Amino acid sequence: xxxETETEEELRTRAERKVKKAAQLLFFRRHRNPGVKxxxxxxxxxxxxxxxxxxxxxxxxxxxxxxxxxxKEGEGEGEVxxxxxxxKTERDRFIIVxxxxxxxxxxxxxxxxxxxxxxxxAYIISKQxxxxxxxIEDFLADKFSKHRIYSALxxxxxxxxxxxxxxxxxxxxxxxxxxDRKSLLDLILSA
Amino acid sequence: MKPDELSRxxxxxxxxxxxxxxxxxxDVKKFLETLKQYLKKWKHLDDLLLDAExxxxxxxxxxxxxxxxxxxxxxxxxxxxxxxxxxKMLEPVQLANALFKSWHPIISMDRLTPRRLKEGLDYWNALxxxxxxxxxxxxxxTLEITLSIExxxxxxxxxxxxxxxxxxxxxxxxxxxxxxxxxxFIYEDDFESSIKKAYLTSYLVSEGKAELDINPxxxxxxxxxxxxxxxxxxxxxxSVPISLSYEDWMRxxxxxxxxxxxxxxxxxx
Numbered sequence: 392x393x394x395e396t397e398t399e400e401e402l403r404t405r406a407e408r409k410v411k412k413a414a415q416l417l418f419f420r421r422h423r424n425p426g427v428k429x430x431x432x433x434x435x436x437x438x439x440x441x442x443x444x445x446x447x448x449x450x451x452x453x454x455x456x457x458x459x460x461x462x463k464e465g466e467g468e469g470e471v472x473x474x475x476x477x478x479k480t481e482r483d484r485f486i487i488v489x490x491x492x493x494x495x496x497x498x499x500x501x502x503x504x505x506x507x508x509x510x511x512x513a514y515i516i517s518k519q520x521x522x523x524x525x526x527i528e529d530f531l532a533d534k535f536s537k538h539r540i541y542s543a544l545x546x547x548x549x550x551x552x553x554x555x556x557x558x559x560x561x562x563x564x565x566x567x568x569x570x571d572r573k574s575l576l577d578l579i580l581s582a
Numbered sequence: 583m584k585p586d587e588l589s590r591x592x593x594x595x596x597x598x599x600x601x602x603x604x605x606x607x608x609d610v611k612k613f614l615e616t617l618k619q620y621l622k623k624w625k626h627l628d629d630l631l632l633d634a635e636x637x638x639x640x641x642x643x644x645x646x647x648x649x650x651x652x653x654x655x656x657x658x659x660x661x662x663x664x665x666x667x668x669x670k671m672l673e674p675v676q677l678a679n680a681l682f683k684s685w686h687p688i689i690s691m692d693r694l695t696p697r698r699l700k701e702g703l704d705y706w707n708a709l710x711x712x713x714x715x716x717x718x719x720x721x722x723x724t725l726e727i728t729l730s731i732e733x734x735x736x737x738x739x740x741x742x743x744x745x746x747x748x749x750x751x752x753x754x755x756x757x758x759x760x761x762x763x764x765x766x767f768i769y770e771d772d773f774e775s776s777i778k779k780a781y782l783t784s785y786l787v788s789e790g791k792a793e794l795d796i797n798p799x800x801x802x803x804x805x806x807x808x809x810x811x812x813x814x815x816x817x818x819x820x821s822v823p824i825s826l827s828y829e830d831w832m833r834x835x836x837x838x839x840x841x842x843x844x845x846x847x848x849x850x851x
């Protein structure tokens with residue numbers, strides 16, 4: 392009986408240790424971009440890393456945070472689910488985001504820059520996800536100076552909010568991770 | 583339908599894919615029927631290859647049309663014109679608020695650990711001074727720029743009279759040597775002179791004073807003087823890019839050296 396209790400305790404301790412390790416991996420940046428790839432989590436936590444992430448996720452929910460899975464292809468992403476194929480999950484990036492939107496200001500960005508990003512994202516989403524850079528620049532030039540537009544777009548690309556391929560802009564990985572696109576469109580249309 | 587039209591259709595398909603314009607702008611059914619109608623008329627392999635490429639591009643457009651329909655039926659679809667109008671009407675503050683309300687920022691922290699600091703220090707200690715590291719990055723031996731005569735005159739590489747004199751010298755040299763392998767003609771003992779000679783030779787060819795004979799199978803290029811001056815204007819005019827590099831010149835030099843050594847050995851016997 393005593394032995395069984397010890398084993399349970401050991402199991403609990405090991406599980407707690409793994410959850411702590413997962414939290415540290417996800418909270419602290421290890422690469423240029425935040426987040427950890429599925430295969431890195433597997434390597435650090437073992438084959439049942441999705442179970443560990445699920446436990447961590449339920450703990451984070453209490454603090455208004457959640458673990459989000461971002462796929463490179465932009466498909467099948469969102470909250471952590473175990474039903475996805477193993478290989479795909481290992482390629483995906485796991486990050487922690489705020490579950491609810493911010494109530495107070497939490498960014499040092501100028502209001503003009505945020506407005507530009509907001510308009511750019513909404514414009515690209517409405518055009519099925521791809522727009523030539525020149526079209527965006529001309530569209531924004533209605534309200535902002537060209538010089539500011541060029542530097543802002545370059546910055547959004549660097550930050551991962553936008554992607555650029557052969558002078559065509561598309562939605563970047565960070566927008567997919569951080570922005571509720573449906574909500575953004577609804578808010579703009581109802582404003 | 584001509585091959586040119588096929589190429590135009592391929593470009594149109596690629597533009598739709600690249601810029602994300604409405605894939606239904608292209609009448610796939612009409613083009614497939616036209617392709618079917620003309621398929622029997624294509625005789626050359628190139629035409630058939632073009633035909634196959636068009637088919638491949640059209641399948642990509644059909645795939646895009648499928649995606650387009652799926653997107654339009656999804657909850658994300660909003661009329662782009664309506665969205666554009668709305669975005670133009672809104673104040674920057676309203677746009678920013680909309681983004682803030684749909685924003686779930688990533689929570690991530692950067693912290694230095696004592697171990698990472700130690701790694702940084704070790705890296706610094708092992709790093710060579712910048713002046714020594716520069717040698718690891720040799721200057722590239724190839725430059726892709728176009729220089730006109732005016733540029734060369736501005737750069738003091740040539741003067742106008744020197745240019746004309748140089749053309750005359752090269753023309754005379756070619757007449758004396760007759761038909762000769764192109765690289766044997768332009769390559770000299772130093773690389774700079776070789777490039778200068780290649781540049782001047784291109785003028786000889788452009789002016790119809792020399793003729794290039796290219797054998798693509800053997801990858802041989804011969805140059806010969808053009809004694810009949812009018813010949814250059816009667817044929818098809820085209821540009822012939824010939825790649826020259828320092829490495830290529832070095833290979834040529836080695837080959838020449840080997841040839842000389844072989845000649846000396848033969849004479850010695």
